[in-house]
Structures are given as structure tokens and as C-alpha cells.
Amino acid sequence: MERAPDATAAPGDHSIVTFQQHLLQQQREYYPGAKGSFSWLLSGLTLATKMIQARVRRAGLLDVLGAAGDVNVQGEVQQKLDVFANQALLHCLGVPEIVAVLVSEENENPVTLRRSEGAGGYVIVFDPLDGSSNIDVNVGVGTIFSILRRPAAGGAVAAADAALQPGASQVAAGYVMYGSSTILVYTAGKGVFGFTLDPAVGDYVLSHPDIRMPEAGNIYSVNEALAASFPDRYRRYLDRLRSGATGRRYASRYVGSMVSDVHRTLFKGGVFLYPPTDRDPGGKLRLLYEANPIAYIVEQAGGRATDGERRILDIQPEHIHQRTPLVLGGRAEMEEFDKAPGAVPEPSRR
Numbered sequence: 001m002e003r004a005p006d007a008t009a010a011p012g013d014h015s016i017v018t019f020q021q022h023l024l025q026q027q028r029e030y031y032p033g034a035k036g037s038f039s040w041l042l043s044g045l046t047l048a049t050k051m052i053q054a055r056v057r058r059a060g061l062l063d064v065l066g067a068a069g070d071v072n073v074q075g076e077v078q079q080k081l082d083v084f085a086n087q088a089l090l091h092c093l094g095v096p097e098i099v100a101v102l103v104s105e106e107n108e109n110p111v112t113l114r115r116s117e118g119a120g121g122y123v124i125v126f127d128p129l130d131g132s133s134n135i136d137v138n139v140g141v142g143t144i145f146s147i148l149r150r151p152a153a154g155g156a157v158a159a160a161d162a163a164l165q166p167g168a169s170q171v172a173a174g175y176v177m178y179g180s181s182t183i184l185v186y187t188a189g190k191g192v193f194g195f196t197l198d199p200a201v202g203d204y205v206l207s208h209p210d211i212r213m214p215e216a217g218n219i220y221s222v223n224e225a226l227a228a229s230f231p232d233r234y235r236r237y238l239d240r241l242r243s244g245a246t247g248r249r250y251a252s253r254y255v256g257s258m259v260s261d262v263h264r265t266l267f268k269g270g271v272f273l274y275p276p277t278d279r280d281p282g283g284k285l286r287l288l289y290e291a292n293p294i295a296y297i298v299e300q301a302g303g304r305a306t307d308g309e310r311r312i313l314d315i316q317p318e319h320i321h322q323r324t325p326l327v328l329g330g331r332a333e334m335e336e337f338d339k340a341p342g343a344v345p346e347p348s349r350r
């Protein structure tokens, strides 16, 4: 006979905490004077991701597969879901009065909202549907977001440049992965939390209260087809991982959708890297809306993220679609990379 759940169980043993409740708890604990505008902003974000996931889940049925035909600012043929995801985010994030500037992978220029003449407010930077080239084959894709405060300088020009801040300035960051389940992974500098979308109630529910990246893993994740053009340092590093010279045996796993590869690395440990290549000598991934938010999550979970030389979060962006090489992983894998011959001397590395 199964025991009835203990009605006197201390709250928190089995309590259901939604993302909204989590934000209110964090606000009460860390920002008691806050007026709730930040959580209003995040409710717009989560609404957009629920709209996106509803479309992603039905992609094969709604004849949205295949390219919309247009070519976006990245020179990539746009998938119809890309367009929808971008429009959903621009709409839902444009509603809260406290949002001054929006920067999207799909828009060549920042969207400065009418209210941006004044000072203050937030800047939200996002990749609406990262990995979208994999949609047709049902691979996990994701929305990546980064939240910054608008510099106090104010003024329309400052609004356009307001996103050009190092990643260390981020107020919060995260991603929503539309995989076998839909999970929001989020940090505001007080640890990393995972919230799984419960379709029965349509809410993100706390499922991973304290995500920590394993100190050492056994998976490396890189596009091996490009290895011949990686700089020597990266090739020697990968050879050491493959050969067992580090004392650990590694498997190779690469999805080709950053959110999927990063999510696995966050939970299982190891290393994910996108080195400089002949095709992309400055790296392929975008600093503002891919590397920065992911680096914030990874560091808050106990890992590290660099561009091969510098801490990602220390890089001062020059333009909003700037690319960067990216190496991120657990302590052991990142220390191994630091030791790889050709590494930059200690003082200039963080």
C-alpha cells in the first residue's frame, strides 16, 4: 500500500516553484527595493518562448519546414521559424516600458524603442532560434538571451551602442532549449537554475535548482570536419584528448546546434569549442548573443569560457554582430587547454 504523501512535509521538499515565483523569491532576497519591472520584462521573454516552442513542436505539420526564401543579415537563408521567433520576441519584449533597446541576430541594426530618448532601462540581446538549420531534421534548437542595463548616458546614439558592453556587465542571461522537453536555463549571478516547461499548466517549473558543471568530463565537442584548418594549438589539444594522454578517455559528440552542445556540456562536463578556421578566422559564433550569455551561465555553473586567449566576459565588443572563437568547459578541460603549447603567457590570460 503506497503511503499517502506526508501533508506535513516541510514546504520546499515537494513544492512546485514556477519561474515567476523564483524571480519574486530572488527579488525579495536580493533586491527588496525592486519594483518588479525586471520580472515583468522576463514574463514577456518567457511568453515569446512559449509561442516559439508551440510552433517548433508542430514544425513538421505546419508546412513551416524549409527556408522562407529571404536571406538574413548573416547571409543565411531564413527558415520560416526564424522569422516567427524573431517577431514573437520583438513583440513580447517591446511591450514592457523598461526595455530601451533590442538587438537580434536577425536584425542588422538595434531596435531602439520610442522611449529610448531617456536614460535607464534595459537592453535585451538575443538569438531567436539558434541552430535553426537543424529544424528540418528535428534536432534541438534554442533561444539565447542576454540582459544588460542601458548605460546612464542616455540619448539616441547611446541607445544604438548600448549593447556594446563586455559580457561581465550582464544582469541576467540564459537560453531556452526546444529539445525532448523545453527547458529554460537561467542565471542572474546567483547560480544557475533550470525550469522545465510543463505543457499541462503552460508554465516553466523549477526542475534543476542548482546546476553545476562537472569538474572533469569525458566528452569533447567540436566540428571535426574543420579540424585541418584549426590553429596548431587547438589540434594538439584535441590530439591529447583523443589519445588519452590527459589520463582520461574522451568521446566525441557534436550536434551542430550550439544550445544542444552547450546544454550537454553543462550537465555532463567536458569541453565545447569552435576554434578559428580558414572560413571564419575570427571564429563563427557571435559574441553578444551566443558566447556572452552562454559564458555567463558556464561560469556561474563553475566552468570557464574563453576565446582561446581571453575570458569571454572581459571582451569589449566593437559591433553587435561580432564573431569570436569559443572554448568552454569544466575546470579540468580548461586547465588542459591552458597548458596546450602555444598558450598565451599567464599574465594576459584570465
Ligand code: P6P
Pocket (backbone or CB within 6 Å): 130, 131, 132, 133, 223, 256, 257, 258, 259, 261, 284, 285
Ligand atoms: P558548424 C548554428 O548555425 C550555429 O550558429 C551554432 O548553433 C552551432 O554551434 C554552429 O553554428 C555550428 O556550426 O560550422 O559546425 O555547422
